[in-house]
Amino acid sequence: MLLIGIIKYLTISFPETKLAYFFCQGSNALMNSSNSVLRGLIYRLLCDQPSLIAHLREKYDRHKSMFQDGSSFFALSEVASHMLRDPEIGRIYIIIDALDECETNRNQILDFISQNLDVSPSVKWIVSTRKVPAIIDRLGQFNLNIQLHLDLADNTEDVSLAVNAYIIVKVASLPALRENNQQILHVQTVMHEKAANTFLWAALVFQELETAEEWDIFDIIDSIPSGLEDLYARMMDQIQKLGRGNSELCHKILATATLAHRPLFMAEIGALADLPDRIANIMERVRRIINMCGSFLRIQDDTVQFVHQSAKDYLNDTAGAIIFKSPQNDAHFRLYMRSIQLMSVNLSRNIYRLPYPGILIDDIQRPEPDPLGQLRYSCVYWVQHLCYGMQEITSIGVLRDGKELPTFFKQHLLHWLEALSLMGAMGEGISAIIRLQTALKASSMQLIQSGNVHWSF
Numbered sequence: 541m542l543l544i545g546i547i548k549y550l551t552i553s554f555p556e557t558k559l560a561y562f563f564c565q566g567s568n569a570l571m572n573s574s575n576s577v578l579r580g581l582i583y584r585l586l587c588d589q590p591s592l593i594a595h596l597r598e599k600y601d602r603h604k605s606m607f608q609d610g611s612s613f614f615a616l617s618e619v620a621s622h623m624l625r626d627p628e629i630g631r632i633y634i635i636i637d638a639l640d641e642c643e644t645n646r647n648q649i650l651d652f653i654s655q656n657l658d659v660s661p662s663v664k665w666i667v668s669t670r671k672v673p674a675i676i677d678r679l680g681q682f683n684l685n686i687q688l689h690l691d692l693a694d695n696t697e698d699v700s701l702a703v704n705a706y707i708i709v710k711v712a713s714l715p716a717l718r719e720n721n722q723q724i725l726h727v728q729t730v731m732h733e734k735a736a737n738t739f740l741w742a743a744l745v746f747q748e749l750e751t752a753e754e755w756d757i758f759d760i761i762d763s764i765p766s767g768l769e770d771l772y773a774r775m776m777d778q779i780q781k782l783g784r785g786n787s788e789l790c791h792k793i794l795a796t797a798t799l800a801h802r803p804l805f806m807a808e809i810g811a812l813a814d815l816p817d818r819i820a821n822i823m824e825r826v827r828r829i830i831n832m833c834g835s836f837l838r839i840q841d842d843t844v845q846f847v848h849q850s851a852k853d854y855l856n857d858t859a860g861a862i863i864f865k866s867p868q869n870d871a872h873f874r875l876y877m878r879s880i881q882l883m884s885v886n887l888s889r890n891i892y893r894l895p896y897p898g899i900l901i902d903d904i905q906r907p908e909p910d911p912l913g914q915l916r917y918s919c920v921y922w923v924q925h926l927c928y929g930m931q932e933i934t935s936i937g938v939l940r941d942g943k944e945l946p947t948f949f950k951q952h953l954l955h956w957l958e959a960l961s962l963m964g965a966m967g968e969g970i971s972a973i974i975r976l977q978t979a980l981k982a983s984s985m986q987l988i989q990s991g992n993v994h995w996s997f
Contacts, residue, residue, distance in 0.1 A: 775834030873929025879918035
């Protein structure tokens with residue numbers, strides 16, 4: 541939120557100044573890696589100054605493969621560095637938010653910042669992060685002009701005033717209170733006492749109050765605990781009390797969302813969570829189950845997202861035993877098994893019914909409904925869940941004794957590769973196969989007797 545405010549200020553106050561920014565998000569695999577950060581910054585640079593495309597085009601035309609494999613960061617960093625050194629770039633701010641949530645190859649981004657910090661007096665850097673010692677120590681080695689440490693303990697009064705102002709406005713707009721000034725004042729007072737200067741706590745409580753009846757408002761306010769952790773515990777307790785199997789359905793949704801490497805689309809999450817077909821195949825029913833999951837999740841643009849990283853952290857740690865039912869590695873293995881099942885049942889030759897195989901990818905129109913809609917996540921990430929699952933002894937036994945994986949490769953390898961190509965994810969597929977081969981060798985396992993044929997296509 542702070543950097544969004546800074547970006548808006550710079551945009552209004554200095555309209556001639558260019559901005560390239562990226563917001564890291566730990567819960568989204570598309571936004572939590574060094575590659576993602578550089579791709580985002582390069583994109584923003586090109587949006588503001590299209591002439592910089594020459595730096596990207598030159599390298600892409602000569603070494604296209606470098607942008608599609610594990611070494612893509614080095615190609616991207618070279619392109620970005622050349623852009624920042626371009627004499628025509630002018631004054632620009634490079635902004636990276638939540639660097640601590642860049643979980644994959646974070647040191648590469650720190651190296652990139654170090655190498656380009658003093659590239660030009662016109663290039664300014666703004667980087668935000670939580671107090672992760674490794675990051676703070678590394679940033680401390682840089683030649684920084686200004687280093688701000690924002691501690692709520694040092695700004696308690698300002699934060700309290702801001703949260704209280706938010707509460708006053710939101711309570712006054714609650715339909716259930718109908719301009720009853722005495723009730724409004726009471727609710728404002730209690731909420732301010734319990735909020736403990738936490739915006740997220742207040743926002744989550746208002747989600748519940750906005751749909752409450754007038755006679756329930758005070759009971760809700762009195763029963764809601766103070767503090768974010770206790771509020772999450774109350775939400776989980778409410779899920780536990782749901783009847784007719786709905787509690788178990790919510791557990792499946794929450795477990796799947798927590799383990800997923802990116803936010804899931806509505807079409808994916810119901811099938812991947814192994815909800816009954818009568819629910820998973822009807823999006824409105826999936827939406828109703830998600831809405832039963834308290835305020836842990838929200839739906840935005842048909843994508844299921846956590847309301848905040850702290851909600852995912854709570855489910856991953858404190859509530860893990862409730863939603864996973866077993867060690868987390870076992871839960872990953874179940875997600876792998878479900879992915880294999882979905883792909884085995886639904887993948888087929890020429891799944892888009894293309895008129896001829898030589899059609900260009902840009903000329904393909906995605907069918908409606910999309911037969912790959914509920915399979916996209918499974919096609920890209922099933923190997924990652926398998927590798928996590930193989931860290932559990934029982935899962936290795938199931939994998940060794942079972943026939944699911946060799947059968948999948950025998951019957952659906954080409955179907956899977958076709959699906960990856962249609963999704964533009966062939967690079968991820970090749971990386972997945974290499975990772976799987978390494979994991980199987982480390983476990984002294986052989987996929988099938990003629991297993992090597994699968995790695996030589």
